[in-house]
Amino acid sequence: MPKNNNIQITDTYSDFEREKLKIPFGFKGGYLSELWQTGVRLTSAKGNRSIGLGTQSVLYGDPDIFSSWSEAGSNALMYALTERALQLVESMSFDTPVGLMEELVPDLRREARRITGKQDVNENFVLNALVGLDNAAWLLYAAETGRNTFEKMIPAAYKPALSHHNDQIGVMFQVSYGMSLEDIREAVNRGYFIIKIKTGQPGTQREMLQKDKDRLSEIHDLLNDRSTVQTEDGRILYTLDANGRYKKRETLEELINHAEKIGAWDHILFIEEPLSDDNEQKVSGLGIPIAADDSLHCEEDVRKRIEQGYEVIVLKGIAKTLSLSLKMARLAHKEGIPCVCSDLTVNPILVDWHKLLAAHLPPFPGLDMGIMETNGDMNYQNWSQMKSYHPSGDASWTEVTEGTFELGDDFYEESAGIFYPSSHYEKLLSVT
Incomplete structure (x- = not known):
């Protein structure tokens, strides 16, 4: 260029x-x-x-x-x-x-x-x-x-990877270490069908593994009999996110074996960034797609992870810049690797920056929709006030319906409101 x-x-x-x-x-x-x-x-x-x-x-x-x-x-x-x-x-x-x-x-x-x-x-x-x-x-x-x-x-070089208009984006509902089972049950009652379980809990590798096994067991016991209209087979889906806390593939294999033992294996859509950044073990042959996230800092990292058997690329335009995410998406698209968008507990305006990225990516295989995580609404004390700072904060595309963001023509025509001025942030930055 x-x-x-x-x-x-x-x-x-x-x-x-x-x-x-x-x-x-x-x-x-x-x-x-x-x-x-x-x-x-x-x-x-x-x-x-x-x-x-x-x-x-x-x-x-x-x-x-x-x-x-x-x-x-x-x-x-x-x-x-x-x-x-x-x-x-x-x-x-x-x-x-x-x-x-x-x-x-x-x-x-x-x-x-x-x-x-x-x-x-x-x-x-x-x-x-x-x-x-x-x-x-x-x-x-x-x-x-x-x-x-x-x-x-979006510059022409990156348009092939971002040429889609998804009608829906499936929302990964994040389950932190301390979230109660009642809160998880309530989320499914509200229609969430992709449950993102934070693994890699504090402690030694053995302590971490046992906590993660126990957490997966209790969540699966809670959700095993629940169903959704959003997936072809009606299953509630799980993703597991260890944020690089697993030191060895062998420890990850123990967690996957446990998932198979309790009947949770075929509910797992993918496992996100289980191994540490410096771990170069291959992850192919585990039976569950492994996604690369935290370890991706440049296009070369994406290429390396694909060679190691990673089958999903996680984009974090709201954590690593949109500029880098475009380059990663382009390479993943060339290699036929699907992408999803993961959150950083960002504010409402940034949610829509990321939603635009997720909306233009190819649909995730088997779901016929894009996938993104957003969890600010359940984590910030003042989420409603923060949403009022968004110039399009009342738009229909900002609300989750049956576990998805529903995206109409107005979402694309208005670019989710990111080009509109926010009076709150203009005041913060003394724009007159």
Whole structure:
């Protein structure tokens, strides 16, 4: 793709808000109590301005940093990295946001090591810090080039992977370590049919495995006799997400054998990122598709995981930037590998950024719809208020119906409202 570098950034600004969670939210062997919502404002030489949002999750980005600092302290480190990114891009020019991120990330890696004092900072920490900037760059790019819808905004090189209009998106309902069985039952009563079970619980590998077996058993006992109209065979589906906590394939095999023993095996749609980032064992032949997620930081990682037998690619445009997700989706599409979109407990506007990505991906095999996770509504204390910040927060596509988002022509015509201004975030970022 030729680089014209015709979009010049002349001014930047950022701020953040702290949003409390209802209860501590557990994954990756740790617990979050709040998430910082960052806003980034960019101004171009032509006078166009844009606002992009991000949700910081240091526990997702680098669990070691999260555990080594106070929760607020680790968030401050990530926000400092966002601020440094804005200093670097001021007076930079770019052709597309993809190129801007490619140019920026190497410098930010070095900055992350300096800011945190950690020489092996996880790449996800860097990418998470860039989401607000990346989204602002996309909106600035759209304004500068007259590409005023999501579809028009996507460069031609990535369109084949994002050429679909799904009528529905199946929502993965996230079950954290501490969620009660009553809450899970109520979710199925409301129509959710893809239950995403957080595995990889705290403790040693043996302790983790036993807790995960027990958790799967109690959830399957609860849901085994339930049915749904959303799947061909009527089964409620499970996905398991260990966030890289399993050290060896053999431990994962024990969990899969347990699933088969209790009759849960054929309910499992896929297992998400079970092995640690540095584990290079092949995962083919396990009988259940394995999805790559946290370990994907670039196209080469996607290619490597496919060679290792991973059969699903998880995109996190709201955690690793839309720019990177487009490149990953393109490679997965070329290789015939299906993609799904996984959440980061993001705010309502970011949910719709991600929904647009999920909506344009090919339907997931066997379901005839896209798949995404969203869990902010059940985790934030002030979700209703946060939803009021969304300029299209009352639109029908923002509500889950029988476990799906129903997407009509208005969703696509209005690009889920992401191009509309949010008075709340304009005020936060002092746009007058």
